[in-house]
Each structure stands twice: as structure tokens, then as C-alpha cells.
Amino acid sequence: MSDAACPLCGAPHAVPPILLHARRYHDCRRCGLLHLDPSDRLTPAAERAHYTTHHNNPHDAGYRAFLDRLALPLMARLAPGAEGLDYGSGPGPTLSVMLGERGFPTTDYDPCFAPDPAPLARSYDFITCTETAEHFHAPAQEFTRLAALLRPGGILAIMTELVRADRPLAEWRYLRDPTHVSLYRRKTFVWVAEQWSWGLDGPADNVMLFSAARR
Numbered sequence: 001m002s003d004a005a006c007p008l009c010g011a012p013h014a015v016p017p018i019l020l021h022a023r024r025y026h027d028c029r030r031c032g033l034l035h036l037d038p039s040d041r042l043t044p045a046a047e048r049a050h051y052t053t054h055h056n057n058p059h060d061a062g063y064r065a066f067l068d069r070l071a072l073p074l075m076a077r078l079a080p081g082a083e084g085l086d087y088g089s090g091p092g093p094t095l096s097v098m099l100g101e102r103g104f105p106t107t108d109y110d111p112c113f114a115p116d117p118a119p120l121a122r123s124y125d126f127i128t129c130t131e132t133a134e135h136f137h138a139p140a141q142e143f144t145r146l147a148a149l150l151r152p153g154g155i156l157a158i159m160t161e162l163v164r165a166d167r168p169l170a171e172w173r174y175l176r177d178p179t180h181v182s183l184y185r186r187k188t189f190v191w192v193a194e195q196w197s198w199g200l201d202g203p204a205d206n207v208m209l210f211s212a213a214r215r
Contacts, residue, residue, distance in 0.1 A: 007182070008033045008139040009191065020175050025183075032187035033139065034163055041137070042178050048112050050179050056092035067095050070130055070159045071102075073203035077155055077211075078104060082125035085149060088132030089114055095128055123151045130159040134180040147196050153214040156198070161206050162186055 005012050011030035017037055018025045024037040042050065056063060082104050086096040089108035096106035106128070109119045127146055136142045146156055161174050163185045174180050189208050193200035199211035 003038050006031060006033055007035055007137070008143075008188070009195075010140070018169065020169055023178065025169075025175075031191040032163070032185035034169075034183040034185075035139075036181040038137075041181060047179050050177075051112055052091055054091060056090055056094050058092070058094040058097040060094075063094060064098060067098060067130060067159075069204045070128065070157050070207045071095065071098055073201075073207065073209065074126060074128070074155060074157045075099070075102060075104065077209070078126060081105075083107075084126040084128060085109060085119055085124045087127050087129045087146065087149075088135070090131075095130055099128075120145070120149065123149055124154060125151055126155045126157065128157045128159075130157075133158050133160045133184065134174065134177075134182055136182045139182050143192060143196060147198075147212070150212045152212060154212045156210040156212070158189075158208045158210070159206055160184060160208075 006026070006028040009028060009031040011028055013026050014029050015027065018027060023040040025034050026037060027034050041047070058064070080103060084099060084104055084106040086093065086106050086108050089096060089110045091113045093108045093114070096108050099106040104126075107119045108114045109116075127149055129146070133139070133142075150156060163169070163172075163183050169175060174183060186202070189200060192198070193210055196210070197213055201209045201211070203209065
């Protein structure tokens with residue numbers, strides 16, 4: 001897909017980029033994705049170094065409560081013993097620990113911190129993707145991969161803050177993070193659901209649950 005097109009839906013850039021925090025962002029008129037110009041991304045080494053500053057800890061009660069915004073509505077929709085994948089588990093896997101404790105065995109995968117490709121060779125009843133989708137350089141490829149990893153009737157649970165019309169972009173904390181390269185509107189996730197023929201439910205402002213069709 002060309003750098004002159006949206007990395008999610010492929011629509012050509014129709015308007016000039018927006019300059020925010022000395023970085024250029026393209027605002028897709030078709031799917032609503034707000035994405036960083038590739039020339040303004042960090043180098044892979046700088047990006048990985050930034051990720052290591054995240055101090056996620058499975059013993060942190062506050063962090064667990066934050067993740068429960070996704071975990072609780074997800075678990076309410078799962079069959080007992082459902083098997084999952086935490087896609088983008090980060091340097092301190094926590095959600096997989098929480099779900100495992102509650103009877104839902106969950107495997108970790110992260111391209112930087114748990115890069116073993118073996119988990120990507122099987123399928124799952126559910127996939128979690130918390131504070132990760134905003135880091136996708138190629139979101140169309142990532143959603144295609146996630147769709148292939150889901151079993152029929154499976155659930156893809158995404159947690160990420162959304163672009164909102166009532167909040168100026170320059171004041172949004174998400175855009176102060178240089179590794180946040182793909183930012184989504186509710187409209188964007190509606191487009192994703194339609195593209196992959198998924199059902200969509202949003203139990204919280206920053207949580208989207210996609211359900212794959214049963215065959």
C-alpha cells in the first residue's frame with residue numbers, strides 16, 4: 001500500500017496533513033483513521049526503547065482494574081475454558097495472567113518482547129489487543145492477521161482511546177506519544193467490522209469487541 005494512501009482502507013490522501021507536536025498526521029475521509037506520516041515515525045530501535053519505559057506489572061491493582069474494563073465484558077461472552085491470545089502483550093504481560101487465573105488460558109505474543117512466531121500458527125477463541133492497535137504501522141495487514149487467528153464465533157477485544165470530536169487533537173495525550181501511529185474513531189471500527197464481516201459492540205468508550213461469524 002502506498003505511503004500516499006490510508007494504511008487501513010487504501011483511500012488516497014484527500015487533504016493536507018495536520019501538524020501536531022512537530023509530526024504530520026493524515027486524516028482519512030473514508031474510514032476515519034488518523035495516522036502518522038511514515039517519514040515521522042521513530043526508528044525501530046527508538047520505538048523499542050520507548051516501549052521499555054512502560055512499567056506494566058501484574059501485581060499492580062490499579063493496572064488490573066484498568067484492564068478489567070476489557071476483561072470483564074469479554075469474559076461474560078466466553079465459554080468456560082476458552083483459549084486466547086494476548087496480541088501485543090508488551091514488556092510486562094498482565095492481561096494473560098488475569099485471564100488465566102479466571103479459567104481462560106491465554107498465550108502471549110509481542111513482536112518486540114515475545115517474538116516467538118509459534119502462537120501465530122494456531123487459532124483462538126478470543127484475541128485481546130490492549131493499548132496496542134495504536135502502534136500498528138500497517139493496520140490493514142494486522143487486522144487481516146487477527147481475522148485469520150480467530151476461530152469461527154471468536155471475539156477480538158481491542159482497547160485503545162478513540163479520536164473524539166469534542167476534544168481538540170492538540171490537547172489529546174495520545175498524540176504526545178511518538179509511537180502512537182494509528183488512531184481510530186468509532187467510525188473507523190465500524191468500517192473494520194464491515195470489512196471483515198464482524199459484529200461490533202462497545203461496552204466502554206475505549207473498548208471494542210468484534211465477533212467473528214459462526215460457520
